[in-house]
Amino acid sequence: MMQKIQKFGGAMFTPVLLFAFAGIVIGVGTLFTTEAIMGDLASPDSLFYQCWNVVLQGGWTVFNQLPLLFAVALPIGMAKKQNARCCMEALVLYLTFHYFLSTMLSQWGSVFGVDFSAEVGGTSGLAMIANIKTLDMGMLGALAISGIVIYLHNRFFDTELPDWLGSFNGSTFVFMIGFFVMIPVALLAAFIWPKIQLGMFAFQGFVKSTGALGIWVFVFLERALIPFGLHHILYSPFYYDNAVVPGGLYSYWANKLPEIAASTESLRSLVPQAGFTATGFSKVFGCPGIALAFYKTARPEKKKQVLALLLPMTLTAILCGVTEPIEFTFLFIAPPLFVVHALLAATLSTVMYLAGIVGIHSGGAIEMASLNWIPLMANHWKQYLLMLVIGLCGTLVWFLVFRFLIVKFNFKTPGREDDEGVKFYSKQEYRDKQAADKGGAAANSKQELAAKILEGLGGKDNIVDVTNCATRLRVNVKDISIVQPDTYFKSIGAHGAMVKGKSVQVIVGLSVPKVRAQVEELL
Numbered sequence: 475m476m477q478k479i480q481k482f483g484g485a486m487f488t489p490v491l492l493f494a495f496a497g498i499v500i501g502v503g504t505l506f507t508t509e510a511i512m513g514d515l516a517s518p519d520s521l522f523y524q525c526w527n528v529v530l531q532g533g534w535t536v537f538n539q540l541p542l543l544f545a546v547a548l549p550i551g552m553a554k555k556q557n558a559r560c561c562m563e564a565l566v567l568y569l570t571f572h573y574f575l576s577t578m579l580s581q582w583g584s585v586f587g588v589d590f591s592a593e594v595g596g597t598s599g600l601a602m603i604a605n606i607k608t609l610d611m612g613m614l615g616a617l618a619i620s621g622i623v624i625y626l627h628n629r630f631f632d633t634e635l636p637d638w639l640g641s642f643n644g645s646t647f648v649f650m651i652g653f654f655v656m657i658p659v660a661l662l663a664a665f666i667w668p669k670i671q672l673g674m675f676a677f678q679g680f681v682k683s684t685g686a687l688g689i690w691v692f693v694f695l696e697r698a699l700i701p702f703g704l705h706h707i708l709y710s711p712f713y714y715d716n717a718v719v720p721g722g723l724y725s726y727w728a729n730k731l732p733e734i735a736a737s738t739e740s741l742r743s744l745v746p747q748a749g750f751t752a753t754g755f756s757k758v759f760g761c762p763g764i765a766l767a768f769y770k771t772a773r774p775e776k777k778k779q780v781l782a783l784l785l786p787m788t789l790t791a792i793l794c795g796v797t798e799p800i801e802f803t804f805l806f807i808a809p810p811l812f813v814v815h816a817l818l819a820a821t822l823s824t825v826m827y828l829a830g831i832v833g834i835h836s837g838g839a840i841e842m843a844s845l846n847w848i849p850l851m852a853n854h855w856k857q858y859l860l861m862l863v864i865g866l867c868g869t870l871v872w873f874l875v876f877r878f879l880i881v882k883f884n885f886k887t888p889g890r891e892d893d894e895g896v897k898f899y900s901k902q903e904y905r906d907k908q909a910a911d912k913g914g915a916a917a918n919s920k921q922e923l924a925a926k927i928l929e930g931l932g933g934k935d936n937i938v939d940v941t942n943c944a945t946r947l948r949v950n951v952k953d954i955s956i957v958q959p960d961t962y963f964k965s966i967g968a969h970g971a972m973v974k975g976k977s978v979q980v981i982v983g984l985s986v987p988k989v990r991a992q993v994e995e996l997l
Contacts, residue, residue: 489536489543496536501844503530504731508849537725540714541603541616542568548620551941554628559645564623567652571619572608574660579609586664599671609667612715612722622659626652689749689827694820696753700798701805701812701972709753713836718747727751727834731849738853740830748832754795755826756819758839759865761791761800763872764815768803770873771880772889780889790983795838798945802970802981806960808885814875822868831861919967920985924992926966927980930958934997938976942990947980954978 506526509516516523536543545568549560583590592598594607601610609615627648635643642650684691692712699705714722721729727748734744742749765788772780787800805812826832834845847858880887928934931949936957938950951957954976963971969981982989 489540489547492536492543496533498840498844499529499533500537500728500731501846501848503527503533504728504735505849508732508735534728537721537728539604540722540725541611541613544613544714545616545620548617549624549627552621552624554939556627556631556644559631560624560627563627563645563648563652564620566649567623567656568616568619569604569606570653571656571660571663572603572606574656575663576606576608578660578664580607582664587668588664599668609663610671610716610720611663611667613710614715615663615667619656619659622655623648623652626655686824686827689752690820690824692750693753693756693823694816697756697816697819698813700801709750709836712750718750723748723751724834728845731845735850735853741832741850741854741857742827742830745832748834749823749827751834751836752823752826752832753819754835754837754842755822755865755868756815757791757795757797757837758842759822759868760815760819760872761788761797763869764800764804764876766869766873767876767880768887768889771877771887776889783888791838793838793840795836795841796945798981799969799983802972804885804887806970806972808880808883808887810883811876811879811885811887814879815872818868818872818875822864825864825868826861829857829860829864831857831864920988920992923967923982924989924996927963927968927982927989928993928996930962930966930971931978931980932956937997940990940993940997942982942986945981945983945986947982947986947990947993949978949980951976951978 503526506512507516507523507530512522514520516526518524542565546561546565549564550557553560579586579588579590588599588609590600590607592600594600594602594610599610600607601612602608611618630648630651631644633643633647635647692708696705696709699708711717712722713724716722719726727734727745730745734741737744765784768784769777769780783803784800787803791797791800801812801815826835833842833850835842851858879885880890884890927947928937931937931951932953936951936953938952941948954973957973957978958971960970960972963969963980969983971981972979
């Protein structure tokens with residue numbers, strides 16, 4: 475079960491990878507179309523505004539079609555065969571489901587307790603999905619339908635029909651079965667989902683009423699679930715679905731950017747719910763403190779090597795908000811440090827919230843700048859200056875606490891390993907070898923790394939399936955006893971590996987899609 479949950483979490487992350495660029499486009503587009511910032515240049519009648527508005531509306535594509543994206547993306551990680559065909563099947567059957575549901579509600583809406591004549595959005599419980607007026611089931615509905623399609627695909631795609639029905643094989647057969655399955659599913663959704671919406675509204679009220687305590691608990695759990703690969707499941711309903719605001723916090727905040735930019739009130743008074751996206755403060759301010767503690771406590775003869783290891787990891791965390799590379803350098807060798815890290819992350823986020831600083835702060839500095847600092851700096855620069863002061867104080871706290879704990883308990887963090895800790899030197903040698911190679915080195919290095927990963931996993935005969943999230947290669951194996959230890963994977967150039975049951979997560983970094991492609995080619 476844990477393996478399936480982890481695969482599900484990784485698959486959900488696929489469309490999230492698009493958000494960074496889309497967020498930048500919306501942030502810059504909002505900046506140049508806000509009169510409060512640009513003055514008369516951004517008047518709706520000006521050519522400047524109209525040109526940038528074209529760019530801005532294009533940037534909304536990802537956020538306006540989130541359910542559709544999640545429905546199509548899930549098969550990438552969950553389908554056991556012919557993933558691309560399963561994506562097509564999920565798209566067609568997801569739209570079919572909504573056409574069924576829309577027609578039922580338009581004809582018998584009162585039977586289900588739905589006012590289908592109401593405008594979409596707000597408390598109507600209705601939404602537009604691919605130009606279909608239907609129930610607002612958000613990401614959860616999309617994933618449920620996509621999950622049904624994946625089940626049908628895995629079970630029936632390879633069904634052999636008689637020769638005279640040969641044209642109905644494969645995706646057509648899956649669509650045929652799914653077409654009729656979607657009718658009762660749509661009927662159930664019409665009966666059940668309006669009642670779920672009432673419960674969701676009640677849950678929103680509860681979460682909003684928890685205030686700072688709710689922020690602390692949320693951020694702590696988000697960090698604490700990272701070792702299990704389940705953090706995506708925790709935050710996705712808050713960020714991209716209707717857990718606290720309609721459409722998710724990302725979409726909701728972006729829609730309110732012009733209003734927020736024009737106001738001089740505190741950010742928390744304008745959108746108090748946006749405190750739940752404070753998970754990025756530990757990435758921008760906490761990770762530098764961790765890296766500095768590692769550097770200061772490393773042995774003198776290893777400081778240069780530690781610096782070379784930590785610098786790209788820290789920059790990745792600060793700029794991109796991807797923290798696995800640096801967090802997994804100490805997660806396994808010093809788990810108490812990770813618990814402390816989660817506690818500090820929750821505390822820093824809560825302090826920011828109490829100081830009135832909220833917004834889209836779940837990623838790195840690039841995302842924060844595009845959705846916060848750039849469009850809102852004119853009227854909110856004092857709060858962002860306060861954010862910087864609090865954040866730098868947080869960096870100092872991380873550094874002092876980590877340095878104290880490392881020295882006190884003699885944790886073998888990077889640069890403090892015993893002689894058997896060859897993983898650090900081997901990784902450096904591996905990277906030096908990559909840098910020394912000429913002509914086709916990038917492709918060859920990915921092939922070499924994939925081959926060594928496959929070898930460490932016990933060979934191709936030991937592999938059940940392979941998926942990935944943003945930085946990790948997720949592999950289910952048949953026999954966990956023949957999988958190499960964490961030190962092996964660090965020695966070949968990965969950031970390490972985590973084993974849970976028969977599931978292995980190899981920490982590769984942002985190049986993991988290319989490595990996965992090479993692994994699948996070898997398989």
